Amino acid sequence: MTEEPGESGPRCSGADCCTDAEALEFGPQRLYCNALALDNEGKSAASTAALQQAIAGARAEKVRAHDASAVLCHAYGLDAQRASDSGDQAAGRSGYAAAVQACRAGFGKESNQVAQALLDSAEQRMQMKELGNVQADMTEVLAQARKNVNAQLEADTADALGRLMGLTGDVAAERRLLTEALELRRKIHGEDSYHVGMSYVNLGGSYMRQNDNPTGRQWYERAIAVYGTTLGMADPVTLEVRAAHAMSFSAERNHKRAQELFEAMLPQAVQTFGAQSEETVAIINDIGGMHEHQGQNPAALLRYEEVLAIRRVTMPNTVKHGRSAMLAATLKRRVAGCGGASALDAEVKSIAAHLRASMDKDADAREYVAGASVFNDKCALPAPRGARKKK
Numbered sequence: 001m002t003e004e005p006g007e008s009g010p011r012c013s014g015a016d017c018c019t020d021a022e023a024l025e026f027g028p029q030r031l032y033c034n035a036l037a038l039d040n041e042g043k044s045a046a047s048t049a050a051l052q053q054a055i056a057g058a059r060a061e062k063v064r065a066h067d068a069s070a071v072l073c074h075a076y077g078l079d080a081q082r083a084s085d086s087g088d089q090a091a092g093r094s095g096y097a098a099a100v101q102a103c104r105a106g107f108g109k110e111s112n113q114v115a116q117a118l119l120d121s122a123e124q125r126m127q128m129k130e131l132g133n134v135q136a137d138m139t140e141v142l143a144q145a146r147k148n149v150n151a152q153l154e155a156d157t158a159d160a161l162g163r164l165m166g167l168t169g170d171v172a173a174e175r176r177l178l179t180e181a182l183e184l185r186r187k188i189h190g191e192d193s194y195h196v197g198m199s200y201v202n203l204g205g206s207y208m209r210q211n212d213n214p215t216g217r218q219w220y221e222r223a224i225a226v227y228g229t230t231l232g233m234a235d236p237v238t239l240e241v242r243a244a245h246a247m248s249f250s251a252e253r254n255h256k257r258a259q260e261l262f263e264a265m266l267p268q269a270v271q272t273f274g275a276q277s278e279e280t281v282a283i284i285n286d287i288g289g290m291h292e293h294q295g296q297n298p299a300a301l302l303r304y305e306e307v308l309a310i311r312r313v314t315m316p317n318t319v320k321h322g323r324s325a326m327l328a329a330t331l332k333r334r335v336a337g338c339g340g341a342s343a344l345d346a347e348v349k350s351i352a353a354h355l356r357a358s359m360d361k362d363a364d365a366r367e368y369v370a371g372a373s374v375f376n377d378k379c380a381l382p383a384p385r386g387a388r389k390k391k
Contacts, residue, residue, distance in 0.1 A: 013070035013106070028058035028071040035078070051079055069106030073113050076102055077120060089128050096121035115144040115153055123160055126167070135164060155184035155195070159202060166206055178203050197226035201241055213248045220245040234268035236279070243283070250290060259290035276310045284310075285324075292331070301331040319364045322351035326375055338379035345379055348372050 017023040018033035031054035038047035055075050061068035080095025099117040107113040122137040138161045145154040162177030182199035189195045204219030220241055227238040246261035266283050273279040288303030308324040315321050329344035338345075352372035355365040 011064075011067050011070070013067065014074040026064065026067055026071070028054050028061060028068055028075075031057055032071055032075050032078075035075075048082070051075060051082075055079065066106060069102050070113075071106075072102035073099060073106045073117065077117055080120070080124070084124055084127075089124070092124050093121075093128070093130075096124050110144060110147070112145075112148055112150050112153060115141045115148070115150070115157075119153070119157055119160060126160070126164055129167075131164070131167070135161070135168075138164060151184055151188055155181045155188065158184065159199060162206075163202060166209065171206065171210060174206055175203070178206060192226055192229060194226065194230045197223045197230065200226065204244075208244070208248060211251075213252055217245060217248050220248070234272045236272060239265060239269055239272065239279075243286070247286070250293070253293075255290045255293040259287055259294070262287045262290065276314050278314075281307050281310055288327075297331055297334045301328065301335055304328040304331055317351055317354040319355065319362075319368050322348065322355065322368045322372065325351060326372065329375070333379065341379065345376055349376055 011026065012020050012023040013026075013029055013032075015033075015036055017029065018036060024030045024033060031050050035047045035050035035054060038044075038050055054071060058068040058071045058075065076095050076099035080092045080099060083089075083095055084092030096117065100114065100121055103111065103113040103117045118137050119141045122134045122141070125131070126134050138157055142154065142157045142161060145151075145157055158177045159181035162174045162181060165171075165177060166174035178199060182196065182203065185193065185195040185199055200219045200223035204216045204223065207213075207216035207219065223241050224233075224238060224245060227233075227235065227241060231238050233239075233242075242261065242265050246258045246265070248258075249255070249261065250258040262283055266280070266287070269277075269280045269283050284303050285307050288300045288307070291297075291300035291303060304324065304327050308321075308328045311318075311321040311324045325344060325347045329341050329348055332341035332344050349372060352369045355362075355369055359366045359369055
């Protein structure tokens with residue numbers, strides 16, 4: 001516990017205090033901890049409601065205003081993270097900004113809590129490609145982390161700032177900062193830790209973006225080894241890196257190796273995501289693409305038809321369904337000619353007819369309908385020639 005409210009700091013607050021009986025006597029802190037517990041139980045709706053109650057209670061608190069600000073520091077940050085994860089980037093941005101202000105009120109402007117909230121805010125804006133003040137904020141956080149001797153925050157900030165430098169085209173600064181973050185994470189967490197794996201991924205991505213696939217692949221392979229041990233080879237994070245690793249071979253025209261790696265991933269993707277998930281569909285589609293690159297059209301067609309069968313069920317008459325139909329029809333024409341592809345051609349046309357109603361508001365629908373028209377024309381029968389006049 002820290003000093004009494006109104007002195008140099010709030011009472012115990014945040015996730016680390018959810019087993020502290022005295023901290024839980026404060027209503028907003030108790031509601032915040034309840035939100036975390038409900039989330040761990042998979043009760044997302046109830047967790048969201050409890051989190052909003054914690055925020056409302058802390059904002060209404062008049063007696064223990066300092067403690068209330070400390071709870072808001074954590075609660076606003078969690079609420080912003082959830083909003084961003086759900087795709088509401090505007091709510092995420094405003095939530096992180098509120099978290100920064102609450103952390104300053106609750107813990108002081110040079111606290112680790114403020115620095116963390118500022119980093120979270122900057123990361124969210126970077127993901128949205130709103131880079132205006134992001135570098136300045138991250139530089140401020142890095143200086144504060146070093147001043148407070150917070151090695152974890154220093155590592156995370158150096159990593160984020162390195163990724164930002166990569167976005168701005170400063171590759172030398174990107175790799176210097178990413179390497180600094182890697183070394184810090186090795187000291188803090190050990191060579192075979194998840195945190196070190198994240199650094200391996202980011203360094204690999206840096207080399208991949210510069211078309212140095214062999215070097216980038218080496219970093220990805222290190223990450224896969226670490227993630228395989230810490231998370232498991234079927235974990236979504238591991239599978240994502242494995243997919244990038246596989247695609248790097250395709251970038252070098254080694255489509256056979258890429259195909260083998262995607263096929264090795266497929267059973268684990270089904271295990272993790274389900275047989276009809278879009279994550280699984282993406283891998284099946286990539287396998288088809290690798291076959292197609294190798295001129296193995298019948299094998300590619302089988303995979304594309306597999307994807308099409310899934311999307312007929314999971315997302316009928318959508319643009320994604322239409323694109324799968326068009327891809328399968330294209331391969332069917334190569335294998336069996338226009339006559340053999342007539343059923344798939346009809347499906348392409350039927351989906352286009354369904355999507356015409358949404359063309360005004362949906363650019364993807366407009367693009368698909370236009371493409372489907374040209375596509376179907378390629379197999380249209382030529383117009384009958386007029387009868388020749390007798391001489």
